[in-house]
Amino acid sequence: MRSKWWTIVAMLIAFSLVACAAPPQPAAPTKAPAAAQPSGPTKPAAPANPEDFKADMSNLFPNGIGNVKCQGVKLVVATQTGPQIAGPMEQHWKEWSAKTGGTVEVQTFPFGDLFEKIRAGFVSGASPFDIIVYASDWAGDLMGGGYLLEIPQKYQDMMGYQYLIPTYRDRILSWGGKVYGTPYDGDDHxxxxxxxxxxxxxxxxxxxxxxxxxxxxxxxxxxxxxxxxxxxxxxxxxxxxxxxxxxxxxxxxxxxxxxxxxxxxxxxxxxxxxxxxxxxxxxxxxxxxxxxxxxxxxxxxxxxxxxxxxxxxxxxxxxxxxxxxxxxxxxxxxxxxxxxxxxxxxxxxxxxxxxxxxxxxxxxxxxxxxxxxxxxxPFLAFGGWIGGVSKTTKNPDCACDFLAFMGNPNMSLLNNVTPGTGVNPHFYSDVNNLEAWTKAGMTEQQATEYLNAIRDTIKSANAVVDLRIPGAAEYFDALDTQLARAVAGEVSSQQALDQVAKDWDAITDRLGRDQQKKLYREMLGLPSQ
Known part of the structure; x- marks a missing residue:
């Protein structure tokens, strides 16, 4: 699952919704994908209660996924070094290729280098990546920085956003009231x-x-x-x-x-x-x-x-x-x-x-x-790996479709029950199907206790949602440095955390205290002051 830098971000401003439309930034947005609904199989009738939705691991291309034409298209994906997280994409992209004609290159980087690799490409204005699969707590820098395209409603429907556990759908995949992320992994300790x-x-x-x-x-x-x-x-x-x-x-x-x-x-x-x-x-x-x-x-x-x-x-x-x-x-x-x-x-x-x-x-x-x-x-540590489409991609429809292939509920359940993928529950259908987990090797009691632990963590009224404002990676790097010193006995706990507080204040001042406060309050669901 999960391993970090920084940029002053632009605030999102209102704009009209277009399919895969980018938030306004100096660089010209990529042409949007077609707004028409994709052809293909009709979606089955939705259950009255989203919590009752059942995934079907035998169908990895539900809801018209894979019907886009991508012959001659090569998508470049950036994510962390596998096998966790990168592994499922490396394993399954050829299935998507067989239906669409497109190819996928998964470029991986150690967790400690990934944020800077992604950020550097965006800051240069010529990102080499069509797709990024990244730590959701970098949303402030990447979504808020205007580097990602908005996910069109048709792709949200294809991926079953209505069946996502609300914490992940409403607090992890969105920024400023707009959806820039696609589901891939849900995380809590x-x-x-x-x-x-x-x-x-x-x-x-x-x-x-x-x-x-x-x-x-x-x-x-x-x-x-x-x-x-x-x-x-x-x-x-x-x-x-x-x-x-x-x-x-x-x-x-x-x-x-x-x-x-x-x-x-x-x-x-x-x-x-x-x-x-x-x-x-x-x-x-x-x-x-x-x-x-x-x-x-x-x-x-x-x-x-x-x-x-x-x-x-x-x-x-x-x-x-x-x-x-x-x-x-x-x-x-x-x-x-x-x-x-x-x-x-x-x-x-x-x-x-x-x-x-x-x-x-x-x-x-x-x-x-x-x-x-x-x-x-409980702590929703990290919040999960999520997908994003780079604003500079020349193939937004193909990129959105590949992320829909990797992010739909059927693929999610398959990845959840497969050891070593790094993918954890985030759809209701990931936690309401004991049979899938027992077939994967758990006893019924184990599966019940394991899934209850995840579900109760997510639903806790006192759960801590991970930090996801601009500079999150930098705040955490400062913490990481001082924790290592304290554990090694170089400084006391108080000395280590006093230094972290000083570092955090410096980061906040550099990024703009009023701006950071506004975004932090929004993250918590508090009104702006």
Missing amino acids: ITYYRKDLLTDPKNQADFKAKYGYDLPVPIKTWTQYRDIAEFFNGKTIGGTTIYGAGTAFKRKGQSYWVFLGIAAPFAKSPNDPAFFFDPDTMAPRINNPGFVAALDFYKSLVKVGPPDVINWDVGDIRNNFPAGKLALAIDWGDVGPLASDPKSSVVTGKWSAQVHPGVDKYYDAKTKQWVNQYNQA
């Missing part, structure tokens, strides 16, 4: 645990003797999570040494999202929609006592993981949990299919997943006081 170990009677008795309380399943608090990790860390089970918790700490390894997911219940008040900044001043909250306590906790997980865990990224989690070497782990939805695949997993049938734990007290940034009350705040 969940907690994985070895259910067989946590429910074993001897382990339960030994845990209670050591910690004085019952071993909880599911896990209620982060403190319990650390106790469980400590209890199992270094144990030999079935001839294999297992470690307590697999945690990403590596710089440029997507580890800052792990920290933010842990920090959410410490620092996100249920009565305040804001998390990253004060919505009235854009003053960073990242160094308040809640975040500092969360960083202290995050650092403590080094001691309950493998000896080299300080160098781990998300790929290490996905390798080691299915290999039976971890009792607990934090990741996006990717671990579930991998841990259910007998080709890659020794723990099939032995694991489960849940919404991230909470905390017994949280910091209220408005009152500047700790509140002695249980708080749970």
Whole structure:
């Protein structure tokens, strides 16, 4: 799934909607795709409730997808180095080619380089990419910067936008009230645990003797999570040494999202929609006592993981949990299919997943006081990989059609249940079909618990939606740098986050504080001041 720079962005202004029309920018917009509805199969009658829609993995070209003529057209796609995310496009583009006559070249870049590769082409005015598949929290820079074409209604219909989980449809794919993104992946962090170990009677008795309380399943608090990790860390089970918790700490390894997911219940008040900044001043909250306590906790997980865990990224989690070497782990939805695949997993049938734990007290940034009350705040980390059509493409119809092929509900479910794709649920039909998941290797109970963890995270009234304003990549790079220093012991948690706050203030001032505040408030659904 997911790995980062920056530009001052232009505000979107009103314009008349045309198919694949670009937001107004100095460069001339590409000619729009034809507005007529595509020929092809008639769409089946829609269910009265979008949550009841069922995907059909046997039909990857629903709703007229693939009927565009693209002979002689070569589309260039930029995305992160695979196999995650890039893999499905590399695997399936020839099927699209066989129907349309077009060809696709998928160019991949390491996550840490991808944003700058995309940005540099756009800033030059001569992007080499027709399509980008990118981190949704870069929307402020890319959608807001006017570099992408608006997605026409006909392609939204072909891709089944009405069947997307509303959080992804309304908050991830749009900017300024207009749709510039196509669905590809939906992301949120969940907690994985070895259910067989946590429910074993001897382990339960030994845990209670050591910690004085019952071993909880599911896990209620982060403190319990650390106790469980400590209890199992270094144990030999079935001839294999297992470690307590697999945690990403590596710089440029997507580890800052792990920290933010842990920090959410410490620092996100249920009565305040804001998390990253004060919505009235854009003053960073990242160094308040809640975040500092969360960083202290995050650092403590080094001691309950493998000896080299300080160098781990998300790929290490996905390798080691299915290999039976971890009792607990934090990741996006990717671990579930991998841990259910007998080709890659020794723990099939032995694991489960849940919404991230909470905390017994949280910091209220408005009152500047700790509140002695249980708080749970799941984190929609990253928000997902989404597609976009470059404003400079000469083939917008073909580009939109290819993204419709890769982004429709039928392809989505196929990619969701296929291990290693990096694609996680974002359509209702990704989470309402137990049979698809059990056929992929999960038990019915596992599939139910796994999909409930994802669904409950997305639907939580106190969920934190990832930052998606201009400069998001730069804000997170500053955080990434200081987290690595704190974990390495070079600076204290407070010193690290104080520096992040200074860096964030500098970024905000350079991009324009009033502008950033306006966009941040819009992101939170708050009225402009």
